Amino acid sequence: MSTQMDWFEDAFFDEPERDSVDGGTTNLGPLWHGVSPRWGHSMHTMCSYHGMFPAKLVHYFIQQFSKPGGLVLDPFSGRGTVPLQARVEGRRSLSNDLNPLAYVLTRAKADPPSWVAMNRFVSEIERHYQSHGQPEPDVPPDIRMLFHPNTLRQITFLRDRLLRREIVDWSPEELMLAGALAGILHGSHRRDGTSRCLSISMPNTFSMSPTYVKNFIRDNKLNAPDQDVFECVRDKLARLYLDSFEGPSGQSFKEDASSLLAGKIIKPGTVDLLITSPPYLRVVNYGTANWIRLWWLGIEEVGRQRGAGRRSLDAALDHQHTYNSYRTFFVRMLKGMRRVLHKDGVAVLVIGDVANPGEAPLPLARQLWDDVGDESGLRLLDLIEDHLAVQNKVSRIWGDTKGRATDRDCVLVLARDDGDPVRATDVVEWDEPYKDGGPDAAHARLRDLRHAS
Ligand SMILES: C[S@@+](CC[C@H](N)C(=O)[O-])C[C@H]1O[C@@H](n2cnc3c(N)ncnc32)[C@H](O)[C@@H]1O
Secondary structure, eight states: OOSHHHHHHHHOSSSOOSSOTTOOOBBTBOSSTTOOTTOSOGGGGSOOOTTOOOHHHHHHHHHHHOOTTOEEEESSOTTTHHHHHHHHTTOEEEEEOSSHHHHHHHHHHHSOOOHHHHHHHHHHHHHHHHHHOOOOOOOOHHHHTTSOHHHHHHHHHHHHHHTTSOGGGOOHHHHHHHHHHHHHSSBOOOTTSOOSSSSSBOOSSSOOOHHHHHHHHHHHTOOOOOOOHHHHHHHHHHHHTSSOOOSOOOEEEOSOHHHHHHSSSSOTTOEEEEEEOOOOSSSOOTTGGGHHHHHHTTOOOOSSTTOHHHHHHHHHSSOSOOHHHHHHHHHHHHHHHHHHEEEEEEEEEEEEEEOOTTSOOBOHHHHHHHHHGGGTTEEEEEEEEEEOOGGGOGGGGGHHHHOOEEEEEEEEEEEETTOOOOOOOSOOOTTOOOTTOOHHHHHHHHHHHHHHO
């Protein structure tokens, strides 16, 4: 990847895509093949996230294995697709992720403030900014190089305000601001030089290393645009709130997933449907892939090899296992899942194959199940294989040596060994458009809401 053009091609998350990012064919016939990643509630597009699965996949399993009012759990919730989809479909949800970025996105989606409350909140902070201003920000050069000085002053004003309290104590409005701004913190410029994002032109989906970005800015003589952060955030929020939402608020946690599944927070035998995608084997480092957004949330030096933030995340997250240690982690996970599942509940685990340099890719899900399935107290209902169009995987642009994701994802569908889950007989239509009547109806709703506020 060496030209700005490449960044344009690779970076869009917020724009419609020609092909499905997650498209493929499965051994059960069409599954999420060909489904637009933009299918679903507008709030799903808050912020891209490595390893994210599409909302329609969650919809499929919610429809197959749960009833309205049922309890859905995601212990590795990433960008929060499961709690948002559960809410939209009238299910209660519990979700969890130890990565601060994932936690913010998850909680913002599980329990969003109203559109009116959110706009009031942004206007109040803007008034405060205008009356108090912000001194010259004291930020590391890795961050300074990405933004225009005026934009950076606004970003650091908002950041200082958020960081007065711990993330777990943030209000729904603060979480929504943090998540929405994370989604536009960096991204590509349009061909006419304008942008919805705040940074120099760079990918939206992930953060390149600071040294790479520095050289890229120098070689391509990139300039940071003078973006008004409040205006860009309002524009982003308007897009997130296009679809209305009812349904129960979800609860979110920032715990180690094994401890959550073994601890007191979740009552044993209560979860009707668990849908999750655990970290794969050294495929993604959830710290480095997000170092700029993590800085925004107060985690310093994630971009640097020996940085404090990088070390603390590496110590906490399960993204650095060898196969043997991953196996131990996986058994612990399955036992915890068995514990919280309702007798007739179902657990759905999405796990990609992993590249094995010089050898055939490791079919991680199948191998793990063969190795440790009988220790888990669970039984296999289905093993679904979904072949991805490899050119659509974000990790392909790392090249063969760095990206370890392959072109195949597997879904393990598990039940308790003493359980008898009921599967809905209705077929999920994969080409069914999203239920909100489309963008025109959503824009009309937005106009009405703005009128009312
Ligand atoms: C494959 S991603 C999940 C992506 C999610 N399905 C989505 O659509 O966005 C795996 C997640 O596990 C989280 N994680 C890794 N180790 C963890 C741990 N020990 N406890 C809780 N979360 C952890 C990572 O932060 C990451 O968000």
